[in-house]
Amino acid sequence: MDFPADGMRLTGESVQVTPTPEFVRMQQALSSRLQALPTEKKQEFFRTYNSTELMEYNPDLWPDKAEYERYKAEWAKITITPVQTVQMGAYDKSNNEWGLHGVSINQFTRQVTPLSVAGMSYNASDNTWVSPNGKMMPQELVTLNTNVYGARKGTTWVLQKNDAMSELMETLSISRRMNGEYLYLSYSFVERTPGSGATLAQGGYVLRFRVGQPAADPPEAAPPAPKVEAPKQEVTEDKAKEEQPRERRKKRRNRRRRNRN
Numbered sequence: 001m002d003f004p005a006d007g008m009r010l011t012g013e014s015v016q017v018t019p020t021p022e023f024v025r026m027q028q029a030l031s032s033r034l035q036a037l038p039t040e041k042k043q044e045f046f047r048t049y050n051s052t053e054l055m056e057y058n059p060d061l062w063p064d065k066a067e068y069e070r071y072k073a074e075w076a077k078i079t080i081t082p083v084q085t086v087q088m089g090a091y092d093k094s095n096n097e098w099g100l101h102g103v104s105i106n107q108f109t110r111q112v113t114p115l116s117v118a119g120m121s122y123n124a125s126d127n128t129w130v131s132p133n134g135k136m137m138p139q140e141l142v143t144l145n146t147n148v149y150g151a152r153k154g155t156t157w158v159l160q161k162n163d164a165m166s167e168l169m170e171t172l173s174i175s176r177r178m179n180g181e182y183l184y185l186s187y188s189f190v191e192r193t194p195g196s197g198a199t200l201a202q203g204g205y206v207l208r209f210r211v212g213q214p215a216a217d218p219p220e221a222a223p224p225a226p227k228v229e230a231p232k233q234e235v236t237e238d239k240a241k242e243e244q245p246r247e248r249r250k251k252r253r254n255r256r257r258r259n260r261n
Contacts (some may be wrong), residue, residue, distance in 0.1 A: 008089055008090045009087065009088070009089045010087070010088050010089070010183070010209045010211075011085065011086070011087050011209070012085075012086050012087075012088070012183075012207055012208050012209035012210065013082040013083065013084065013085055013086060013207070013208060014082070014083045014084045014086055014104055014205050014206065014207050015080050015081060015082055015083060015206050015207070015208055016080075016081055016083050016206070017052075017078060017079075017080065017081075017148055018078065018079045018080070018081040019074070019077075019078050020074055020077045020078070022074050023071075023074035023075065023077070023078065026067075026070070026071055026074060030061055030062075030071075033060070033061050034061060037060055041060060045058070045061075052143075052147055052148045052149060053143070053146060053147055053148075054072065054075050054146040054147075055071075075148075078148055080148070080149065080208075084104045084105060084106055084107055085104070085105040085107060086102060086103065086104045086105070086115065086207050087102065087103055087105070088100060088101070088102035088115070088117075088185075088207070088209070089101050089102070093121060096123065096124045096125045097121050097122065097123050097124070098121065098122040098124065099118075099120075099121050099122075100115075100117050100118055100120060100121075100122075101118050102114070102115035102117055102118050103115060103118075104205075115187075115205075115207075116187060116189075116203070117172065117185070117187055119131065119132055120132075120172070127155075128157065129157045129172055131159065131170055131172075133159055133161060133168060133170055134159050134161060135159065136157035136158060136159040136170065136171075136172060137157060137158060137159070138155050138156070138157050139155065139156045139157070139158060140155065140156075141153065141154045141155055141156045141173055141175050143175070149177075149184060149206070149208075150177050150178075150179070151177065151178040151179075152175040152176060152177050152178060152184060153175060153176060153178060154173060154174050154175025154176055154184070155173070155174055155175070156171055156172070156173040157171065157172045157173075158170070158171050159171075162194070164194065165194075166191050166192065166193060166194070166200060167191070167192045167193070167194055168189075168190070168191045169188075169189075169190055169191075170188070170189045171186075171187070171188050171189075172185075172186070172187050173185070173186045173187075176211070177214075179214040179215045180211075180212040180213070180214060180215050181210065181211070181212060181213065181214035181215075182208045182209065182210055182211065183208065183209045183211045184206065184207070184208050184209075185206075185207045185208075185209075186204070186205070186206040186207070187204055187205055188202075188203070188204030189201070189202060189203050189204060190202040
């Protein structure tokens with residue numbers, strides 16, 4: 001976890017993804033084309049779909065690569081916008097277990113709301129989280145620069161529970177930007193009815209905490225300096241006339257030398 005000791009406090013912010021209006025328009029068109037696909041292709045798409053990752057080109061979803069390039073250009077313009085201030089701390093529950101307490105603070109009303117992760121506990125012995133719904137198991141989390149939150153490394157804990165009444169998925173992720181600037185904590189919860197997939201309940205948020213200065217990008221190699229050549233002297237008509245007598249004298253001297261020899 002790499003957290004400080006008991007009593008750790010962090011102040012950060014909840015954030016949201018803010019796309020451009022053009023990106024929203026493109027996503028709406030993309031959604032329409034997706035719904036028109038056969039069921040098998042739609043299921044295949046959703047098996048690998050991640051809303052925080054730049055999608056790879058798919059000929060079923062983009063009529064041509066030029067439109068996909070426009071999609072990539074608009075993706076690059078997405079910004080991460082702070083929403084509310086959050087405060088979070090950790091405390092030792094003994095027996096190698098840790099708990100979290102955390103609140104969000106409305107920037108306008110200053111109303112304080114507890115965060116749902118405050119009801120969870122972390123077991124350092126087996127690297128699991130326990131929520132009111134059950135035990136969450138760990139998976140490695142690695143993202144690239146194509147992720148909307150940047151290149152990160154950390155862990156995601158997942159709980160899946162299916163029965164005759166509902167299908168539930170709960171996730172908690174803790175990761176750090178590879179440039180060292182931010183610690184991210186994200187939580188999501190979704191419960192659907194079996195078969196139809198109708199949503200019964202869902203929620204989630206992304207928190208970030210500044211934990212260091214971002215690493216400086218390596219300087220780009222300077223291009224080689226262009227070779228400097230001596231400027232060629234411009235030959236004008238007057239200059240050419242001036243050179244003619246000099247050339248004639250030079251030729252006469254050379255002829256006299258040959259005659260003497």
